[in-house]
Amino acid sequence: MDEELRAELLRRMNRDQVARRACDLDGMLEADGENLPWLKRVVTECGWPGKSMVGTDGAHAAWLLAQHADADPAFQRECLNLLTAAVEAGEATTRELAYLTDRVLLKEGQPQVYGTQVTREHGQVVPSGGVRDPDRLDERRAAMGLEPFAEYLRLFDDPRDFRPRLKCPGCGAWVPFDEPESSRPVTVTCPDCAHEATLRRSP
Numbered sequence: 001m002d003e004e005l006r007a008e009l010l011r012r013m014n015r016d017q018v019a020r021r022a023c024d025l026d027g028m029l030e031a032d033g034e035n036l037p038w039l040k041r042v043v044t045e046c047g048w049p050g051k052s053m054v055g056t057d058g059a060h061a062a063w064l065l066a067q068h069a070d071a072d073p074a075f076q077r078e079c080l081n082l083l084t085a086a087v088e089a090g091e092a093t094t095r096e097l098a099y100l101t102d103r104v105l106l107k108e109g110q111p112q113v114y115g116t117q118v119t120r121e122h123g124q125v126v127p128s129g130g131v132r133d134p135d136r137l138d139e140r141r142a143a144m145g146l147e148p149f150a151e152y153l154r155l156f157d158d159p160r161d162f163r164p165r166l167k168c169p170g171c172g173a174w175v176p177f178d179e180p181e182s183s184r185p186v187t188v189t190c191p192d193c194a195h196e197a198t199l200r201r202s203p
Contacts, residue, residue: 005042005049006058012038013061016068035065040075048082050091059086060193063096067171073107080104095193098144099171105129114141115149116171118156125156168193 012035019027039062042049049062066079080100086092102112106129115127115137131137138148146152155175168175168190175190 001055002046002049002053005046006054009049009054009058009061009065013064016064032068032071036069036072036075039065039069039079040072043079043082048079048086048091050086050089052091059092060096063092063100067100067103070103070107073104076100076107077104094144095146098141098146099193114144114146115152116146118153120156125153 012031016028016031016035018024019031042062046053049059051059053059054062063083066076066083069076069079080097083092083097083100087094087097098114099116102114102116105112106117109129111130111132112127113132115131117128118125119128120126141147141149141152171190171193175188
């Protein structure tokens with residue numbers, strides 16, 4: 001295992017997530033701007049960083065950087081092709097592949113396959129850009145280890161849940177949470193990618 005590469009992937013993922021948790025737009029743009037050319041060099045020199053190369057957490061970090069490489073759609077498509085091969089080789093997860101697939105398709109102006117990217121229209125949460133063959137959506141989601149779409153939507157649009165929601169920096173899902181009381185921190189865990197964020201009430 002390449003421990004040095006793994007450590008750098010985790011460092012860059014952490015910086016990415018710190019900026020997104022803080023809703024720091026400048027920080028996000030700076031992190032993405034630095035991560036994109038770096039990841040391109042890694043892919044050129046080493047191939048896709050899979051589990052056997054950088055561990056499960058390092059491979060997840062590589063996916064996250066690719067997920068946020070929106071500034072270079074051609075490279076993001078290349079990452080999708082590499083990730084597809086990595087999944088076939090047991091080097092990456094199907095859930096990560098589902099999210100990156102939909103992300104790339106949206107950038108290319110095509111309907112999603114798995115409905116992982118959503119938006120709010122006329123008060124309803126719907127798949128961004130539409131989804132192909134909606135009658136078989138849950139079948140495709142199940143094949144990738146995703147919950148049924150109706151269950152997924154409850155994370156975003158349950159009329160019984162008026163709690164605030166946090167956009168997961170790992171996968172983009174909106175996760176409901178209870179606001180912190182006084183200075184006590186609250187840990188929010190994304191049910192889709194298990195990313196954790198710690199929130200504190202502003203002074």
